[in-house]
Amino acid sequence: MSIKHFTTSDLAAMPRFTRTALVNSLSGFKSANLIGTKSRVGVENLAIFSSAVHIGADPALLGIVFRPVTADRKTSRHTYENIKETGFFTLNHVHTSIVEAAHQTSANYPDNASEFETVGLTPQYIPNFSAPFVQESAIKMGLEYVEEYVIKANNTIFLIGKIVEILLPEHCLDVHGNLDLNAAQTVTVSGLDTYHTATEITRLPYARPK
Amino acid sequence: MSIKHFTTSDLAAMPRFTRTALVNSLSGFKSANLIGTKSRVGVENLAIFSSAVHIGADPALLGIVFRPVTADRKTSRHTYENIKETGFFTLNHVHTSIVEAAHQTSANYPDNASEFETVGLTPQYIPNFSAPFVQESAIKMGLEYVEEYVIKANNTIFLIGKIVEILLPEHCLDVHGNLDLNAAQTVTVSGLDTYHTATEITRLPYARPK
Numbered sequence: 001m002s003i004k005h006f007t008t009s010d011l012a013a014m015p016r017f018t019r020t021a022l023v024n025s026l027s028g029f030k031s032a033n034l035i036g037t038k039s040r041v042g043v044e045n046l047a048i049f050s051s052a053v054h055i056g057a058d059p060a061l062l063g064i065v066f067r068p069v070t071a072d073r074k075t076s077r078h079t080y081e082n083i084k085e086t087g088f089f090t091l092n093h094v095h096t097s098i099v100e101a102a103h104q105t106s107a108n109y110p111d112n113a114s115e116f117e118t119v120g121l122t123p124q125y126i127p128n129f130s131a132p133f134v135q136e137s138a139i140k141m142g143l144e145y146v147e148e149y150v151i152k153a154n155n156t157i158f159l160i161g162k163i164v165e166i167l168l169p170e171h172c173l174d175v176h177g178n179l180d181l182n183a184a185q186t187v188t189v190s191g192l193d194t195y196h197t198a199t200e201i202t203r204l205p206y207a208r209p210k
Numbered sequence: 211m212s213i214k215h216f217t218t219s220d221l222a223a224m225p226r227f228t229r230t231a232l233v234n235s236l237s238g239f240k241s242a243n244l245i246g247t248k249s250r251v252g253v254e255n256l257a258i259f260s261s262a263v264h265i266g267a268d269p270a271l272l273g274i275v276f277r278p279v280t281a282d283r284k285t286s287r288h289t290y291e292n293i294k295e296t297g298f299f300t301l302n303h304v305h306t307s308i309v310e311a312a313h314q315t316s317a318n319y320p321d322n323a324s325e326f327e328t329v330g331l332t333p334q335y336i337p338n339f340s341a342p343f344v345q346e347s348a349i350k351m352g353l354e355y356v357e358e359y360v361i362k363a364n365n366t367i368f369l370i371g372k373i374v375e376i377l378l379p380e381h382c383l384d385v386h387g388n389l390d391l392n393a394a395q396t397v398t399v400s401g402l403d404t405y406h407t408a409t410e411i412t413r414l415p416y417a418r419p420k
Contacts, residue, residue, distance in 0.1 A: 029239050
């Protein structure tokens with residue numbers, strides 16, 4: 001097996017898009033979630049994110065990485081602005097039958113357009129929660145803004161949200177709290193644009209010294 | 211399809227392990243990486259993490275979530291301490307044939323034990339980089355500590371590293387910089403303990419308004 005070795009200077013010398021594709025693949029498989037928000041004046045926004053990461057279970061916290069607010073992709077910036085304006089957002093798993101629609105939310109639509117409408121997904125509201133869920137998603141959460149950190153190294157924003165609502169299909173949940181993401185057909189992403197289904201290979205017990 | 215709806219108070223009322231399993235499943239599929247470090251006095255450490263997240267491509271940055279340094283799991287705390295002491299660490303993809311060994315690194319071994327040795331993985335060194343790689347891993351990176359943020363909400367630490375070395379099998383990389391994680395047999399994790407292989411369903415073009 002032939003091994004390629006890249007150093008910092010090799011990365012710097014790569015064409016920008018090659019470097020972006022490569023580095024986006026290096027962390028491994030990523031989550032695929034649609035973030036639903038609504039601006040203070042009522043414009044809904046929907047955007048795909050692959051950066052949701054578990055922060056803690058009690059309280060239930062997730063972190064999301066946002067590109068610098070000056071970045072060109074409006075849909076991600078609108079998501080951030082709406083969360084800051086309203087304090088609430090939803091996280092909706094992308095599953096196999098909505099992959100194309102979910103990916104299409106990353107296009108640069110006009111400021112007053114709802115990505116729900118343009119990509120053909122349905123906003124869903126529940127009592128006492130202001131942000132729109134994706135009706136077509138199986139596993140979805142409502143979150144409340146908690147805090148954020150500006151990453152000095154590149155001005156990305158790491159935003160922390162608290163999970164306050166969870167909606168999921170009963171058949172995906174076992175008595176121990178484990179969620180069967182494959183039964184929900186949740187997908188995973190690699191790099192910038194490649195979507196995958198998963199197949200369970202093993203569940204391992206809590207590790208103790210042998 | 212019957213839908214379960216949990217709110218903040220339902221989560222608070224759950225048994226601790228049920229809540230932990232459920233909330234750990236909610237972000238979706240996660241990356242599975244082994245972090246290799248060496249203490250200043252030369253003790254190697256290896257620990258599995260599912261929290262690596264892409265931060266930026268230029269410079270090439272990753273973020274990792276560490277539990278509070280007071281947490282019970284020594285292997286994760288040793289990883290953090292070694293990174294702070296030496297400034298360097300490696301990130302090594304977990305693939306199908308090392309899943310059991312990788313998971314076993316999360317057991318509480320004595321302070322002076324090397325998880326490489328106890329789980330049966332091989333430390334690998336390259337010139338001019340002090341932290342150990344996992345020889346058995348196909349895709350691996352050497353990183354330099356950049357900065358960290360203490361998440362006020364629960365005292366976890368979000369640590370940023372810069373990718374300075376990349377080692378990967380040439381057959382996994384295409385001319386556009388895309389890495390085929392399935393060809394490398396990289397696995398993905400759900401919840402606390404369930405490992406999966408992935409199968410590509412589609413690669414989608416850069417999205418533009420239709």
